[in-house]
Amino acid sequence: MSHLRPALVLLVLFTALTGLAYPYAVAGIGQYAFPAQANGSLIVVDDKILGSDLIGQNFTSDGHLWPRPSATTAADPADASKTVDAPYNAAASTGSNLGPTSQKLAERLTASAEAWRSAGLPGPIPGDAITTSGSGLDPHISPAYARAQVPRIAAAHNIPEAWVNRIIGNFVEGPLFGLFGEPRVNVLRVNHALDQMSP
Incomplete structure (x- = not known):
């Protein structure tokens, strides 16, 4: 269990960071800075x-x-x-x-x-x-x-x-x-x- 808990914590943490926070941040910046291009020109x-x-x-x-x-x-x-x-x-x-x-x-x-x-x-x-x-x-x-x-x-x-x-x-x-x-x-x-x- 001592090895499994850190692995699960890292899995949840990186899923939240790379699967949710990063894509939403990039999409938000694109919509704000380049709205026409972000929506398909x-x-x-x-x-x-x-x-x-x-x-x-x-x-x-x-x-x-x-x-x-x-x-x-x-x-x-x-x-x-x-x-x-x-x-x-x-x-x-x-x-x-x-x-x-x-x-x-x-x-x-x-x-x-x-x-x-x-x-x-x-x-x-x-x-x-x-x-x-x-x-x-x-x-x-x-x-x-x-x-x-x-x-x-x-x-x-x-x-x-x-x-x-x-x-x-x-x-x-x-x-x-x-x-x-x-x-x-x-x-x-x-x-x-x-x-x-x-x-």
Whole structure:
């Protein structure tokens, strides 16, 4: 009993400290210091949640910016032992893990390039137009990919291309601290602005 009592006391003490006090303290500090980030960096307009700044969405209409491809999957409804493509499935963040010699990767890249050309988009094709991100959830695309889509978007909304270019320009984000990363465009924010400006 002399050995068991200290072990039980330590178990209860560290359970209270690391299982209750520490998580609640960190959550409280996050809510106080960074409330938007602690709650998922949600984009809220008129009390309606449009999405998150951190999670992409699979826009496919001609009137919207298209995101980069996503490699995320979900369980096949017909056979739970298999998976099916489910772009931007936040419950299954992953890259494709396909290597440079993969036939499946080559076929996917070829299909993406053909979709680009069939949409009448100009070449050369930006890399992020046909490649997936490491997480499969990237909410951003390159300014080059965004601007290549301007004619299609302007025609779909029946607005001048200059309007679309201006909207995209308003949402170009520079490298972090001016040093880290590349310029990027948040697809969801641009698409919301396009919907608001369309006559």
